[in-house]
Amino acid sequence: MGRMNEPPRLPGGSFAAWSRDRLALARRGADECGDVWQLEPGVYVAATAGPCEAVLHRAQDFRKAPSPLFPPLKRSSGAPTPEQRAHAHAARMRGLRPQAVAARIGEIAPTASRFPDQWPTGQDVEILPLVRHALAEIGVRYLFSEDAPTLLPFASQLFLAREVLVRPSRWVWPRWIPTPARRFRTRQQVAFTDALRPIVRRRRSSGRLGDDVLGQMLQPSSRYGLLPEEAILDTLPGITVATFEAPARAAGWILLHLARHPQAAGRVAAEAALLPANPAATTSTHLDSLQYTQALVREVLRLHPPSWLLTRRAARQTQLDDYTIDAGSTVLVCPYTAQRDAREHSEPDRFQPERWLDDSDSTAKPGVFLSFGTGPHGCEGAALAMAMLTLLTAQTARRYHLSEPPGTEPSYQVTTFEGLATVGLRLRATLRS
Numbered sequence: 001m002g003r004m005n006e007p008p009r010l011p012g013g014s015f016a017a018w019s020r021d022r023l024a025l026a027r028r029g030a031d032e033c034g035d036v037w038q039l040e041p042g043v044y045v046a047a048t049a050g051p052c053e054a055v056l057h058r059a060q061d062f063r064k065a066p067s068p069l070f071p072p073l074k075r076s077s078g079a080p081t082p083e084q085r086a087h088a089h090a091a092r093m094r095g096l097r098p099q100a101v102a103a104r105i106g107e108i109a110p111t112a113s114r115f116p117d118q119w120p121t122g123q124d125v126e127i128l129p130l131v132r133h134a135l136a137e138i139g140v141r142y143l144f145s146e147d148a149p150t151l152l153p154f155a156s157q158l159f160l161a162r163e164v165l166v167r168p169s170r171w172v173w174p175r176w177i178p179t180p181a182r183r184f185r186t187r188q189q190v191a192f193t194d195a196l197r198p199i200v201r202r203r204r205s206s207g208r209l210g211d212d213v214l215g216q217m218l219q220p221s222s223r224y225g226l227l228p229e230e231a232i233l234d235t236l237p238g239i240t241v242a243t244f245e246a247p248a249r250a251a252g253w254i255l256l257h258l259a260r261h262p263q264a265a266g267r268v269a270a271e272a273a274l275l276p277a278n279p280a281a282t283t284s285t286h287l288d289s290l291q292y293t294q295a296l297v298r299e300v301l302r303l304h305p306p307s308w309l310l311t312r313r314a315a316r317q318t319q320l321d322d323y324t325i326d327a328g329s330t331v332l333v334c335p336y337t338a339q340r341d342a343r344e345h346s347e348p349d350r351f352q353p354e355r356w357l358d359d360s361d362s363t364a365k366p367g368v369f370l371s372f373g374t375g376p377h378g379c380e381g382a383a384l385a386m387a388m389l390t391l392l393t394a395q396t397a398r399r400y401h402l403s404e405p406p407g408t409e410p411s412y413q414v415t416t417f418e419g420l421a422t423v424g425l426r427l428r429a430t431l432r433s
């Protein structure tokens with residue numbers, strides 16, 4: 001059969017052009033070719049809301065590759081079975097779903113409110129390491145509560161291992177070659193697992209399983225029974241890093257917007273003034289009252305989705321819109337261009353938190369907001385991420401005026417390789433009077 005219905009190919013689009021400036025090429029593809037376009041033979045981009053949603057929901061046709069970042073360790077007794085995976089996923093979600101997060105706002109808020117204390121005032125400070133540290137403290141505590149201090153140093157090492165692994169390179173080594181980066185990753189994963197194992201055993205033998213996410217994973221389920229220790233240990237390094245990695249990228253963009261939009265920052269500060277003086281007394285009702293702050297966080301995530309490009313592989317020949325997609329093709333889902341589509345959002349490139357406060361841009365409309373993905377592999381931590389980021393933003397704006405270093409050049413580089421981030425971003429905090 002001839003290839004009757006191929007998605008349009010972008011003139012001048014090539015792997016070289018893609019490597020030079022992926023965001024620019026993604027925008028050009030969406031502008032010039034429309035909903036679905038072709039980067040090179042067998043590599044397609046879903047550029048707008050409709051096809052993005054379709055690809056993410058049709059998980060049988062468009063498969064997500066398992067994350068190679070923290071593969072099961074060799075000495076674990078084989079990969080978890082599909083039943084164990086389903087059990088582990090359900091258990092984690094009991095701890096991460098919106099109601100569970102809402103019940104634990106009082107644990108998240110104190111660390112978020114300490115973040116401004118760690119920020120030296122009156123000088124330009126590189127902000128991503130600081131904010132990553134604060135978010136790791138919140139995330140690791142959310143997963144492991146009183147065992148968090150033991151695990152936090154190992155979690156930072158896992159993050160470093162991940163950084164080294166995702167450095168861009170044209171050469172992808174076959175998975176079995178133990179490159180130095182992979183050996184470092186495995187060592188850090190073993191160290192984290194070794195620190196976690198005695199915690200799992202102590203909780204199980206004492207019967208005090210805990211009210212945190214680990215506690216949920218230790219609970220027997222009526223359907224699957226108890227999860228084997230190794231199935232718990234294998235899944236947690238990835239989740240641990242997930243609690244602070246994309247959130248730190250998001251926080252970089254948020255703080256940059258506070259610096260560039262002083263009026264918006266003032267409005268966040270005014271809302272934050274109503275938070276209780278004792279952060280541990282913060283509840284989900286307080287969080288819900290930070291409506292403008294939530295809208296600002298959402299608006300920054302719309303314009304700068306930290307995971308701006310998601311990868312799928314076609315499991316069989318299938319249709320997307322009116323196009324034929326061959327088995328084995330790569331389909332890239334692009335929340336970045338989907339969320340800057342004038343048919344979905346008026347003045348799509350403008351930063352306008354208010355758009356989330358009226359009904360016109362309801363988050364419930366399909367495809368309007370894809371920064372957390374959607375469908376069976378949608379983000380497990382969306383509620384936790386929104387809570388952490390909203391509280392951190394509110395507490396920062398309440399205390400400080402932020403500004404960028406003087407000069408015309410930005411202090412940061414936008415990286416697009418794994419996620420959309422402001423690497424090197426420097427900001428200055430001065431006390432709000």
Ligand code: HEM
Nearest residue numbers: 242243246247250306307310371372373377379380381385
């Ligand atoms: C602003 C912060 C965050 C953003 C923008 C974000 C974004 C995303 C996106 C777009 C996906 C879907 C990936 C895909 O379909 O290929 C995803 C998946 C995931 N996220 Fe997040 N995330 C954030 C925070 C978190 C947090 C705090 C956690 C903590 C538990 C988390 C855990 C996960 C997990 C476990 C998955 C994989 C789900 C699966 O494959 O079934 N994320 N995230």
